[in-house]
Every structure is written in C-alpha cells, then in structure tokens.
Amino acid sequence: MNSMNSPRATTGLIGLVVVLFSAVGGAALRDRIDGGAIEASAAERGPLLASASKSAGAEPSVGDYFYQLSRLLKREYVEPITDDQKLATGGVRGMIASLADPYSQYYDKAQFANFLDNRTGKFQGIGVEVNLVMTGPVNANPVEESDGEDMDPEAELVRRRQVPRLMITRVIPNSAAAKAGVKLGDLVYSVDGQWVVNTGDLVKFQQAQRDFRAKKITIQQLNEMRNDMRDKMEKALMPLRAKERIVTGKTGTVKLTLNRPNVAKPIALNLAKGTWQAEGTRKLADGSVAVVLDGTAAASLKPLVSARTTLDLRNVGDGNPSAIPAVLATLLPKGTYGHIVSQRGNTEMTLEVKAGRPAKANYIVRVDSSTRGATAILAKCLQAAGAKLEGTLSAPAIMQEVVELPDQTGFTLNVGEWKPKAANGKVAMAEVKS
Amino acid sequence: MSAKVFLTIGVSALIAGAMGFGWRDLQNRQAPDSRAVGKLFGVRTTTGMTPEKVFQNSYNQIRERYSGAVKPEDLRFAGMQGMMSSLGDPHTLFLPPRAAQAFSEETSGNFYGVGARLSEDPLGARAVSVFEDGPAYASGIRANDVIIEVDGKKVGGLPTDAIVTRIKGKEGTPVRLTIMRTGVPQPKTYTIRRARIVTPSVEGKFFEDSKVGYLMVTHFSEPTAMQFDRELAKIDRRTPKGLVIDLRSNPGGLLDAAADMLSRFVANKVVVTMKGRGGFEEVVRTSPNATRDWPYPVVVLIDENSASASEIFAGVLRDYNKATLVGTHSYGKSSVQNVFPLVDRSSAKVTIAKYFLPNGEDIGRKVDADGAYLDGGLKPNVKVELDLNKEPEFGNPKSDNQLQKAIEVLLSKAD
Numbered sequence: 001m002n003s004m005n006s007p008r009a010t011t012g013l014i015g016l017v018v019v020l021f022s023a024v025g026g027a028a029l030r031d032r033i034d035g036g037a038i039e040a041s042a043a044e045r046g047p048l049l050a051s052a053s054k055s056a057g058a059e060p061s062v063g064d065y066f067y068q069l070s071r072l073l074k075r076e077y078v079e080p081i082t083d084d085q086k087l088a089t090g091g092v093r094g095m096i097a098s099l100a101d102p103y104s105q106y107y108d109k110a111q112f113a114n115f116l117d118n119r120t121g122k123f124q125g126i127g128v129e130v131n132l133v134m135t136g137p138v139n140a141n142p143v144e145e146s147d148g149e150d151m152d153p154e155a156e157l158v159r160r161r162q163v164p165r166l167m168i169t170r171v172i173p174n175s176a177a178a179k180a181g182v183k184l185g186d187l188v189y190s191v192d193g194q195w196v197v198n199t200g201d202l203v204k205f206q207q208a209q210r211d212f213r214a215k216k217i218t219i220q221q222l223n224e225m226r227n228d229m230r231d232k233m234e235k236a237l238m239p240l241r242a243k244e245r246i247v248t249g250k251t252g253t254v255k256l257t258l259n260r261p262n263v264a265k266p267i268a269l270n271l272a273k274g275t276w277q278a279e280g281t282r283k284l285a286d287g288s289v290a291v292v293l294d295g296t297a298a299a300s301l302k303p304l305v306s307a308r309t310t311l312d313l314r315n316v317g318d319g320n321p322s323a324i325p326a327v328l329a330t331l332l333p334k335g336t337y338g339h340i341v342s343q344r345g346n347t348e349m350t351l352e353v354k355a356g357r358p359a360k361a362n363y364i365v366r367v368d369s370s371t372r373g374a375t376a377i378l379a380k381c382l383q384a385a386g387a388k389l390e391g392t393l394s395a396p397a398i399m400q401e402v403v404e405l406p407d408q409t410g411f412t413l414n415v416g417e418w419k420p421k422a423a424n425g426k427v428a429m430a431e432v433k434s
Numbered sequence: 435m436s437a438k439v440f441l442t443i444g445v446s447a448l449i450a451g452a453m454g455f456g457w458r459d460l461q462n463r464q465a466p467d468s469r470a471v472g473k474l475f476g477v478r479t480t481t482g483m484t485p486e487k488v489f490q491n492s493y494n495q496i497r498e499r500y501s502g503a504v505k506p507e508d509l510r511f512a513g514m515q516g517m518m519s520s521l522g523d524p525h526t527l528f529l530p531p532r533a534a535q536a537f538s539e540e541t542s543g544n545f546y547g548v549g550a551r552l553s554e555d556p557l558g559a560r561a562v563s564v565f566e567d568g569p570a571y572a573s574g575i576r577a578n579d580v581i582i583e584v585d586g587k588k589v590g591g592l593p594t595d596a597i598v599t600r601i602k603g604k605e606g607t608p609v610r611l612t613i614m615r616t617g618v619p620q621p622k623t624y625t626i627r628r629a630r631i632v633t634p635s636v637e638g639k640f641f642e643d644s645k646v647g648y649l650m651v652t653h654f655s656e657p658t659a660m661q662f663d664r665e666l667a668k669i670d671r672r673t674p675k676g677l678v679i680d681l682r683s684n685p686g687g688l689l690d691a692a693a694d695m696l697s698r699f700v701a702n703k704v705v706v707t708m709k710g711r712g713g714f715e716e717v718v719r720t721s722p723n724a725t726r727d728w729p730y731p732v733v734v735l736i737d738e739n740s741a742s743a744s745e746i747f748a749g750v751l752r753d754y755n756k757a758t759l760v761g762t763h764s765y766g767k768s769s770v771q772n773v774f775p776l777v778d779r780s781s782a783k784v785t786i787a788k789y790f791l792p793n794g795e796d797i798g799r800k801v802d803a804d805g806a807y808l809d810g811g812l813k814p815n816v817k818v819e820l821d822l823n824k825e826p827e828f829g830n831p832k833s834d835n836q837l838q839k840a841i842e843v844l845l846s847k848a849d
Contacts (some may be wrong), residue, residue, distance in 0.1 A: 015439070018443055018447045019446045021447075061490070062490055062493045062510055066485070066517065070486070070517070073518070073784060076711070077526065078709075078710060084485040087484035088486070088488040090519065091492075092516065093494065093520070094513050094515045095492065096515065097512065098511075099496070099502070104500065209557075209591050213557060220823055234807070342501040343502040346834065403495055413495065414501045424809055
C-alpha cells in the first residue's frame with residue numbers, strides 16, 4: 001500500500017504545495033508592498049530599523065520614514081495608538097516649531113477655527129489679537145544644542161537666545177479689553193498668575209549671578225531671585241499657550257498682567273470673556289477710512305475713497321493677504337507696487353495692478369506698531385505708489401500662507417517680506433545651505 | 435480529480451495567500467492596515483490624505499514655500515520629534531544621530547570623568563563628594579570645591595548636567611578645571627586626566643549628636659545592594675536611633691538592585707507590576723527569606739530628581755509602612771523604554787511598559803504640551819523644600835534642612 005501511488009494523495013500533495021506557495025507568496029508580496037525589495041527577515045521589522053538597512057544612502061522618502069516610524073510606535077508603544085492623524089499633525093507641529101519663526105505657527109483645531117473666525121471679524125476671549133514679537137533683551141548665554149530630552153520651558157529659555165513675547169496688536173472696540181483700557185503694544189507678562197516665559201527675566205537672573213560673583217549682591221539676594229525664578233518656572237506658560245487663554249473661550253474671566261512701554265509698573269486686569277464682532281472697512285468719524293483686509297474690503301472701499309482720502313491702517317489686524325490684489329486694484333492705477341521676496345532670495349509674488357483706478361491718487365496712510373502682516377504689505381504698496389505715511393511702520397511686512405490640514409488644524413507659514421525690487425533670480429533649493 | 439477538489443485547493447490557496455500577506459499584522463496583533471491592502475489593489479492612497487501624505491505634503495510645503503533656508507534633515511528630525519511628543523509621554527523621544535550617540539555612550543558606560551559628584555552652585559558646580567580613588571582627588575580637588583571654569587570657559591549659570599557633559603570625555607584626555615575654595619582668595623586651575631570611574635553608589639555616615647545613621651544611595655547598580663548591606667552593618671554597630679536613606683538626585687538604575695534592597699524589609703511581597711502591550715504583565719517580588727530586623731524607624735528622603743528605581747524603592751517602603759517619606763514630590767518616572775536604532779543612525783526611544791506600585795498607584799509624571807510639570811511622582815509624607823539660602827550640602831545636617839527634618843521625624847518616632 002504505497003500512498004504515493006494514490007491519485008487522492010497526489011492531489012492532496014499538489015494542493016498542499018499550492019497552498020504553501022500562496023502563503024509564502026502572500027508574505028513576499030507584502031514585503032514588496034511595505035518595504036520595496038528588502039529581504040523578508042529584515043522587512044519583518046520594517047525598513048526603517050537599522051538592522052534592516054542593507055546599503056547606506058538608500059534612505060526612505062519622508063512620507064515612508066513617517067509611515068515606518070508610526071508603524072513602530074503603533075507596534076511598540078505602551079498604549080494603543082488609534083489616531084494616526086494625530087501623529088501626523090504632531091509631526092507638522094514639530095516641523096513648524098523648529099522654524100522658530102513668530103510668523104510661522106501651528107494651530108490646533110480650536111485655535112485654527114478661531115484664527116479663521118478672526119479673519120471675518122468674529123472674536124472670542126477678551127476681544128484682542130495677540131501676536132508673537134521678538135522684543136526685549138537677548139540671552140547672551142545660550143546653550144547651542146538640546147540633548148533631545150524633554151522640552152521644558154526652562155531648557156527652552158536657556159537654549160534659545162530669545163523667546164518671543166506676546167504683544168497686543170489689535171483691540172476690538174467695545175470689547176472687554178477695550179473697556180478695561182488694554183492698549184496696542186501692551187506685552188503680556190502673566191496670565192491667571194502664571195508667568196509667560198520671557199528671556200528678559202532670565203537675562204536679569206544671569207546679571208544677578210554676575211553681580212554676586214562681583215560681590216555686588218549677597219547670596220540671600222541671589223537666592224531670592226533664584227527662588228522667584230523657580231516659582232515662575234513651576235507654573236510657566238509658553239507664549240502660545242498663554243495666547244490661547246486670552247483669545248479663546250466665551251465665558252469666564254482671565255487675569256492679565258501687562259507691561260506697557262514707558263509705564264514702570266505692570267498693569268493688572270481682570271477681564272470677562274465673551275464674543276465680539278469687529279467692524280469691517282468703514283468711514284470713521286473724522287472722515288478717514290479704516291481698511292480691514294477681508295473678503296469684502298474692496299467692495300466696501302469703492303464708494304468710500306476719493307483721490308485724497310486718508311486711509312487708517314491702525315488697529316485693523318494682520319488681515320488676509322488674499323484680499324490685497326482686489327484692494328490694490330480699487331485704490332491704485334495700473335502699475336507694479338513691490339514684490340514679496342523670500343529670505344532665500346526668491347521672488348514669490350509681484351504686487352501688480354493690471355486694470356485699476358483710472359487716475360493717480362494721493363492718499364494719506366495712518367500706520368503704527370499694530371500695522372502688521374498683510375496690512376503692512378498694503379501700507380508698503382501704497383507708499384510705493386506715492387502715498388504719504390503718517391506714523392511709523394515698525395512690524396516687518398510679512399506674507400503668511402495659511403495651510404489647513406485634514407483634521408481641521410492648520411498652520412501659517414512665513415513665505416517672504418515686501419521688497420521694492422524683485423530678487424535677481426531663483427535660488428535652487430539644492431544650493432540652499434543651512 | 436473533481437471540480438470540488440480544485441475549488442478546495444483554490445480557496446485554501448487564497449486564504450493562505452491572504453494570511454501570508456497579513457502574517458506580520460497577525461504577529462503584531464493588529465488588523466492588516468488599509469494602506470498595504472490599498473496598494474495591492476492599485477488604490478491611490480495619496481488621494482485619501484493618509485497621515486503620511488499629510489506629513490509629506492506639509493514637509494514639502496515648508497521646504498518649498500518657507501521664506502528662510504531649511505536643512506531638509508533638520509526639518510525631518512523636527513517632524514519625527516513632534517510626532518513622538520504628540521503622544522504626551524516625556525520619555526518617548528526621537529533621538530537625532532548626535533543625541534543617539536550620546537545616549538548609547540551613556541548606557542554602554544564608555545564615558546569617562548574625573549571622579550566627583552557635582553551639584554548646582556551659582557558660580558558653576560559644587561563638588562559634593564570627590565571619590566578617593568578617582569583622578570580629581572589625586573590632583574588635590576576636595577569636597578565643597580566649586581568648579582567655575584572648564585577648559586578655560588566659565589560655567590556659571592549653566593545647568594549642572596551641561597557642566598558634567600563638558601567635564602566628561604575620552605579616557606586619558608586632559609581636562610582643566612578652575613576651582614574656588616572657601617578661604618582661598620584666588621581660583622586655582624588643575625589639569626586632570628579623565629579615567630574610568632567606579633562610582634560608589636552607597637555612602638554611609640553616622641551623626642554623633644543625633645545618633646542617626648545616614649545612607650546616601652546615588653544610583654542603583656549591581657554592587658548597590660552589597661554596598662548597602664556593608665554600610666548598614668557599619669551604622670548598626672553604633673546602635674542608631676533611626677536611619678535616613680537619601681534618594682535625592684538618584685535617577686534610578688537597576689530594578690533588581692532596588693528589589694534586593696527591599697528584600698531586607700519585606701519577604702515575598704510585590705515590588706512592582708509591569709504592564710505592557712496586549713495584556714503583557716510581569717510582577718517583580720522581594721526574596722522570600724532575606725529580611726532583617728529593623729529596631730529603629732526609617733526615613734527616605736526624596737526630591738524631584740529621584741526617579742525610576744528610586745521611586746519604586748521609596749514607594750514600596752511607603753506602601754508596606756516601612757518608612758516615612760520626607761522631602762518634595764519625586765520625578766514621576768513609571769515606565770520602561772526601549773531604544774530602536776533607525777537607518778540613519780538616529781533612533782527612537784519608546785515607552786513599552788508601565789510600572790505600578792504595590793498599592794496600584796501609577797506615579798507617572800503628567801506634563802502639558804510644552805513639557806511643564808503638572809502632576810505625578812510620589813508625594814512625601816512630610817513635605818519640606820530645600821532651603822537654598824543655607825547653601826546646602828546634601829548629607830550635612832548643618833546646612834541641609836531636608837535632612838534636618840528627616841532626623842527630627844526619626845527622633846520623634848524613636849522617643
């Protein structure tokens with residue numbers, strides 16, 4: 001009785017071989033899908049892991065790199081990870097933060113919704129716009145690199161030369177902030193008793209350390225400052241977290257301590273949160289026209305301006321850059337009024353009016369430190385067209401691009417600054433050095 | 435052969451093929467991910483905005499549109515860092531190549547110093563103790579000397595960790611330390627050769643005036659339990675009224691060493707329960723018969739730099755009512771990490787399990803999105819902050835007010 005001769009056994013054997021082949025084939029197919037042509041045993045751990053790297057220089061693309069690391073985390077991390085999208089947006093947040101640029105910011109869902117609302121005049125919180133500004137003393141003693149350990153505010157302070165501060169750049173009329181006397185240019189020092197991280201205090205502490213060494217102050221005085229610093233650190237708020245407390249929420253109150261330029265004592269206020277509607281482009285009591293860069297700006301401007309109108313660009317917010325072309329076409333005749341040039345030397349955009357006002361105009365344009373972003377670009381264009389500026393434009397005229405992500409978070413990206421002349425040529429990305 | 439047989443073979447082959455395809459996922463106890471299946475059937479996963487596409491798009495956007503110059507590698511590393519920190523766990527970290535190297539050096543012990551333990555000082559770093567068989571001691575540096583310069587560079591205002599990093603280096607290479615000593619008007623510079631340092635992990639003292647024994651445990655390593663027994667025996671000969679075990683600034687180390695030491699207190703009891711993915715659970719217990727008599731009360735000193743095995747040691751003694759905890763809240767490290775090296779010499783340090791104390795407590799440190807401390811760590815039974823105005827030196831009851839408090843607690847219990 002030789003079973004090999006039985007047709008049933010032969011069929012069974014063939015069947016078994018086919019089935020085994022399919023299983024191996026399926027696994028091999030998966031390896032090809034997941035990791036390209038990497039041998040099976042290595043691919044089991046994913047091509048990102050070092051043991052799987054066969055040849056140097058065969059680095060995965062950024063998307064694959066991300067995919068592989070997220071697979072690793074999902075497999076190994078102590079708690080199950082269900083939200084991949086959160087990993088992705090966390091990554092985006094990290095990339096934006098690494099730019100250390102106050103004009104490039106990541107916003108979570110609520111913050112991003114609020115950011116978009118602000119552009120249509122809808123505000124919550126205390127009724128202000130606050131922005132990160134580089135101001136105040138520079139930490140002369142920075143530590144160049146982080147060791148990859150936890151990013152606590154203290155480490156951040158010591159590592160960076162300067163931490164941007166929060167400046168009030170718009171106060172919505174009739175809001176809680178306006179009624180309490182919050183002014184443009186006020187700097188936020190603390191929120192609900194929590195210190196907002198700023199380099200100035202660290203520089204003061206470093207000075208005290210030098211003073212102690214020079215025997216100008218006692219160890220008690222130094223330790224008093226050290227204790228004060230430690231207490232502050234214990235409950236420190238990073239600027240963006242502080243911002244969130246000020247500009248979001250419709251109920252409750254928030255305690256603010258503000259530093260006002262030329263006022264020695266900090267100003268303490270207790271403010272109610274609510275919802276506030278800012279007015280758009282309109283005629284002001286003195287006959288001048290406030291220009292708010294939003295979707296309706298150009299249409300509202302048309303009936304309000306004549307060749308000698310005074311345009312008020314103070315306390316109108318950063319504005320939406322996409323409103324600039326239509327507003328320029330309403331205000332200015334055919335011509336070129338500057339360019340947006342990146343720090344890398346690329347001309348990103350030319351501010352050009354193809355068919356505009358028939359005649360030349362002589363506007364007076366009111367500006368101050370609150371004239372920022374797209375509004376500052378508008379001021380620069382008007383100045384290039386011969387308008388007379390009243391006041392000082394202190395904020396750089398920076399163009400921000402807004403990117404929305406699928407989970408309704410988003411970020412702004414600094415793409416360049418207004419310049420009178422276009423850059424000479426394109427700089428290829430490959431030539432850009434770090 | 436009938437059609438039925440072919441059908442059976444065909445269906446089996448299909449199932450086997452699918453199982454082969456999903457084998458990796460089955461091993462990982464996951465459902466096969468849609469990306470791989472989608473790719474197989476030619477679905478353009480790019481259109482559905484998969485997370486990696488979202489990431490890739492933003493990366494490209496920043497590279498191409500951002501005003502300033504960005505080094506692609508830095509941007510990628512920042513992205514990976516952000517992705518890992520989105521988990522809200524301060525110990526799950528992406529380590530870029532340089533940091534990864536430092537980490538492996540630290541953990542593999544190829545790091546050389548001068549043989550001194552340093553603590554914070556306004557002028558730089560204070561040598562809390564100088565190991566008698568180390569090169570710093572041989573050169574003439576003594577406890578309480580303050581290091582104000584390393585290789586000619588001022589170190590005042592730097593965190594102690596950063597100063598330590600500057601002092602450490604390759605074995606046999608020289609480092610110049612400028613020292614201020616109380617009572618000596620001029621700073622003095624010493625050139626010291628770095629050498630392999632065997633750090634004593636337990637230092638014992640006996641305070642004559644209060645008749646209290648003191649054991650400072652600086653970390654938990656293989657010889658720690660043995661050193662602990664030895665130093666304890668020395669103290670016992672003086673018939674103490676109580677014992678202080680000082681775990682301040684003890685970052686942890688080997689769990690086994692801590693468990694061995696706990697075996698002197700309790701027999702066959704749970705030390706910690708470790709819980710990982712997929713129901714994985716491991717319980718560490720004390721030995722069944724290694725206890726000894728404790729005719730006097732014990733206080734354990736902790737602070738925010740007491741982490742990991744230190745917290746387990748202190749927490750277990752607290753849970754079995756064997757000691758009183760004095761000091762400030764501890765760090766809150768209640769997890770185990772594994773380091774996964776990645777292709778480009780960077781690596782991922784990932785939390786793979788959590789510890790739970792015998793009473794079930796998870797002492798894990800809670801931080802906000804900026805990494806600032808919110809809650810967590812062991813809470814002391816008697817809370818007392820370190821008084822910096824006394825220029826404290828750990829282990830000196832004259833200047834160390836937390837130790838003073840510990841002695842006070844012991845004496846009140848001994849009476």
